Amino acid sequence: MIFEHPDRKTADMDEISADVLIVGGGMAAGWAAVAAAKTGAAVVVADKGFMGTSGVTATAGPNHWWVPPDAGRREAAVRKRLETAFGLADPTWMARIIDITWRSIPELEPWYPFSGDGQGGVYRSGLRGPEYLRALRHYATSLGVRILDHHPVLELLARPDGSIGGAAGHDRLADRPWRARAGAVILATGGCAFRSGLLGSYSNTGDGYLMGVEAGAELSGMEFCIAYSISPAWLSTRTLPYTGARFFDAAGRQLDTPGWDRPREYLCSLAAAFRSGPVYADLHEAPRELPGVIREIQPATVAAFERRGLDMFRDRFEVKLFGEGTIRGTGGLRIADACCATSVPGLFAAGDAATREHIAGATSGGGAQNAAWALSSGVLSGQAASSAAARRSHSDRQSRLLSMGGAGLHPTGAVRPVDRKAVVQTAQAEILDPDKALWRSEAKLSMSAKWLEDAWEDVCGSLRGEGLDAVAARETAAMAATARWCNAAALARKESRGMHIREDYPGQDTDWSRRLITGGLETVYTQREEAPVSELAL
Amino acid sequence: MIEILATRCTACNTCVSACPDHVFDVGSPGELPLIARPDQCQTCFLCELYCPQDAIYVAVGDPDAIPRSALDSDPVGRIRHDYGWDGGTDDPLRYFWKLGPLLRQGVEISSARYALLLQAGKENGLREDGAPADAQAP
Structure with missing residues (x-):
């Protein structure tokens, strides 16, 4: 029985104690929980939703960066990826995550129904989302991890010395507050797609970025938040069926859309087409084998059409671009060491909550690299958080804890009603609008900064959610804050690099071959990282 | 709903x-x-x-x-x-390995289609972005 019914919950649920507290319940959280529990730590996972269906992996089917332990092949894999990282990735990190990924996935054997690879072997590099997350849940549970579903975290708790010693949240099924005291905390809260409708991203509202910055952590690479996926206009799905699609305008004229081998041109061309009206996809030229197997590979994709009475391979259908923000972008909490620690003692970051520049640089890691990162950063942070917790003295563990949460919980001014929809719409309009995101400029970004500042001031000064409503208020605050950081970083990076294209600075500038740190609440700061990213010899 | x-x-x-x-x-x-x-x-x-x-x-x-x-x-x-969660099949993920190859096939299809278009454009005196060869750069 994997479900804990609200009415069976015990009275001690309000005050929780753990060595390692993991915030989030997706892929990175699952691997973090497993890794921490293997070291003997008492581990608690607190997820906003249900660990197994939460996050963007649960609805996906991630392939992992998968290279056998052969020195030559691994070196070649790293070298190839470095070429598209635009100078911001680190070959040492890349090699590490390839290795951790290769060693970790087979551990799921007892819980995941691995099948064939079409060549007589076992297919391990790609796993289907619902089965993958279910397997991680079972694996973690088998190691004694305690899972708190529907326990959104609202804020971090710090010891008087500033180190992180717990978190507080709201149990949304029982509708009551809870607190956890922990030796160390891992933020595995995912990225932020600003409620674009992107499949699986409803709960990915940037909560970890906001909580981390409130606790004193920094962000990195927030300017790299430009990614879109195409889907039927009425529902975001996985993109497998559309890579070979032809596109048409409302008059039935075929568009000269570049192929998927030219990702930016493809995206810009579609974005331009949407300006003139609706765009339709036609899948008659999809790979011939696809119609016969797609139902078994991605049942939900088929349902998106069947339940509208459409035949996806025969009927032309309207499409839309869904913004992916920092989910397929690469920005997130800055990693300050080799083990996924943030700059705040006791606070770690994993998966999309952390920056992925180490392995992807200025371009999207794509599915395979991002999945390998989620897995490995989970493993590394789980191990390191367990060690950090073990180093805490008994008195540290009993110390007084201070609330770190601000916007949405404790407004700086008088509580007033805030139009939350308008706040989120502002974040979407300024960050996700392809015309602003794909062709950035000082003028556009400065104008966006003004709108985002107004939205943030409204949230920060007046918004307060109580009880269950605090969860939604914090989500609104986190999206407003995240949009502000993304925009500030884009404004500060006065060059074009990877997915960040400035019309007013079209060239890549070697002075900018370093990462950009962002943070701050009352005022946002940006700062170039001191050292250029090391060009370590392989 | x-x-x-x-x-x-x-x-x-x-x-x-x-x-x-x-x-x-x-x-x-x-x-x-x-x-x-x-x-x-x-x-x-x-x-x-x-x-x-x-x-x-x-x-x-x-x-x-x-x-x-x-x-x-x-x-x-x-x-x-x-x-396959209703027990109706023993091997629900038997075709899952095809995801990557099918994705790539689609990429090849759209890429080849556009390459042909560019080729045809060149033959008709068009630049890569579809504008006439003597047009000013945007």
Whole structure:
């Protein structure tokens, strides 16, 4: 029985104690929980939703960066990826995550129904989302991890010395507050797609970025938040069926859309087409084998059409671009060491909550690299958080804890009603609008900064959610804050690099071959990282 | 738009737990779960996948979703069956390895199509971006 019914919950649920507290319940959280529990730590996972269906992996089917332990092949894999990282990735990190990924996935054997690879072997590099997350849940549970579903975290708790010693949240099924005291905390809260409708991203509202910055952590690479996926206009799905699609305008004229081998041109061309009206996809030229197997590979994709009475391979259908923000972008909490620690003692970051520049640089890691990162950063942070917790003295563990949460919980001014929809719409309009995101400029970004500042001031000064409503208020605050950081970083990076294209600075500038740190609440700061990213010899 | 089928639901409240986005609340004892926050539904079908009774149907595309009765074949239970979670198949992931190759085939198809277009454009005196060869750069 994997479900804990609200009415069976015990009275001690309000005050929780753990060595390692993991915030989030997706892929990175699952691997973090497993890794921490293997070291003997008492581990608690607190997820906003249900660990197994939460996050963007649960609805996906991630392939992992998968290279056998052969020195030559691994070196070649790293070298190839470095070429598209635009100078911001680190070959040492890349090699590490390839290795951790290769060693970790087979551990799921007892819980995941691995099948064939079409060549007589076992297919391990790609796993289907619902089965993958279910397997991680079972694996973690088998190691004694305690899972708190529907326990959104609202804020971090710090010891008087500033180190992180717990978190507080709201149990949304029982509708009551809870607190956890922990030796160390891992933020595995995912990225932020600003409620674009992107499949699986409803709960990915940037909560970890906001909580981390409130606790004193920094962000990195927030300017790299430009990614879109195409889907039927009425529902975001996985993109497998559309890579070979032809596109048409409302008059039935075929568009000269570049192929998927030219990702930016493809995206810009579609974005331009949407300006003139609706765009339709036609899948008659999809790979011939696809119609016969797609139902078994991605049942939900088929349902998106069947339940509208459409035949996806025969009927032309309207499409839309869904913004992916920092989910397929690469920005997130800055990693300050080799083990996924943030700059705040006791606070770690994993998966999309952390920056992925180490392995992807200025371009999207794509599915395979991002999945390998989620897995490995989970493993590394789980191990390191367990060690950090073990180093805490008994008195540290009993110390007084201070609330770190601000916007949405404790407004700086008088509580007033805030139009939350308008706040989120502002974040979407300024960050996700392809015309602003794909062709950035000082003028556009400065104008966006003004709108985002107004939205943030409204949230920060007046918004307060109580009880269950605090969860939604914090989500609104986190999206407003995240949009502000993304925009500030884009404004500060006065060059074009990877997915960040400035019309007013079209060239890549070697002075900018370093990462950009962002943070701050009352005022946002940006700062170039001191050292250029090391060009370590392989 | 979510429909809970009263004739099948046993009020086990699995959907209340399994939904990642807090769409449902537990109902009164022995009663159906409540669809308390339908605006938070992201149409991921995961409640359907987790429902052991096939008692949930998630329609697609509010506000003009097509009623279940108007569809050609009854979609109830289809998600769980297609995922292989109803025990209907021993090897539900037998074709999963094809995801990558099929994705790449699609990329090749769209890329080759565009390459042909560019080729034809060149033959007709057009630049790579489709403008006439003597046009000024944008």
